[in-house]
Amino acid sequence: MKTFIEPRAGCNAIVTIATGGDYFALWDRHARSAWEAYCRRHDLGLIVFVEELISRDATDWKKVHWQKTLLGTALKNANCKATNICFLDTDILINPIAPNIFDMYDPTTFGLVSLRKRLPFPYQEVLRRMAFLRHHYYDASYPLDSALFMSIEQLYEFHELEPQEDEACTGVVLFNIEEHSHLMESWFHKYDSGVQSITNGGEQTHLNYEIQRTKRVTWLDYRFQAIWAFEMAWKYPFLYGAGRDNEKSIRDCIEASLYQNHFLHFAGYWHESQMWKMGGFFSDPEQSKMRDEYRAYLDMPVTGTPQGIIRPK
Numbered sequence: 098m099k100t101f102i103e104p105r106a107g108c109n110a111i112v113t114i115a116t117g118g119d120y121f122a123l124w125d126r127h128a129r130s131a132w133e134a135y136c137r138r139h140d141l142g143l144i145v146f147v148e149e150l151i152s153r154d155a156t157d158w159k160k161v162h163w164q165k166t167l168l169g170t171a172l173k174n175a176n177c178k179a180t181n182i183c184f185l186d187t188d189i190l191i192n193p194i195a196p197n198i199f200d201m202y203d204p205t206t207f208g209l210v211s212l213r214k215r216l217p218f219p220y221q222e223v224l225r226r227m228a229f230l231r232h233h234y235y236d237a238s239y240p241l242d243s244a245l246f247m248s249i250e251q252l253y254e255f256h257e258l259e260p261q262e263d264e265a266c267t268g269v270v271l272f273n274i275e276e277h278s279h280l281m282e283s284w285f286h287k288y289d290s291g292v293q294s295i296t297n298g299g300e301q302t303h304l305n306y307e308i309q310r311t312k313r314v315t316w317l318d319y320r321f322q323a324i325w326a327f328e329m330a331w332k333y334p335f336l337y338g339a340g341r342d343n344e345k346s347i348r349d350c351i352e353a354s355l356y357q358n359h360f361l362h363f364a365g366y367w368h369e370s371q372m373w374k375m376g377g378f379f380s381d382p383e384q385s386k387m388r389d390e391y392r393a394y395l396d397m398p399v400t401g402t403p404q405g406i407i408r409p410k
Contacts, residue, residue, distance in 0.1 A: 109183070113185050116149050131192070167281070267300065
């Protein structure tokens, strides 16, 4: 593993898994600087696992998405001094001035962000917009009705699991090393290497099931895992059409979304989910200065004192 910022004893850390040169190179080039700025701002460690956490020869080896459940054990074995961990997928951009995610977390629980509830827009409507715009602009074979619209009950029943109250996107998971590492590792070994899922053998529904059945979940603000595919369908639909080839427009919209959110996740495989790979976000020094001033302004108490009529010059 690579330790970019060593966590102090009793502090918290952000951890990701970036196996394979391409995944690490993309994260290093396009996401790392903002992650580091965020971690330094809040005194957090930053650790990246660049090799798989279990041998491919193991009888219950599963794709790397599952291996986040082994992180706690791996960190304990490495004598990591962090207390709580925030796992993030590598395709997440962080707003460097965002608040500390650990301030909203109860370490006796798991921290998750819902993919369906407490969204700033109607869930079904944003899905319909996304489906229609993909069908219209990307590929006429993209279905207007598919598993995208599965109910929560249908989702769990498809995987032969007892339905839970919600579905989180497991690109963001918070846990306490001492409290949760052994339990999470047991979930990995519970399922065999041929486990089937709607995400092509991925862990999302199974991990949701295991975490939520503990009945110990802190549901975090959507802004800690805003989904770019939702953001684009709801706020920037012109990027599906003519704007799709305009890198400046795409970058401006992504940065605007980051101003409104804390973490922005480019989950998925469709065109919009690849947009973070163009990089160059918040690279303008003047913009960086303005961002810091904006954060300072947000932290400043306001009085509402009348200033008279003010008109533009």
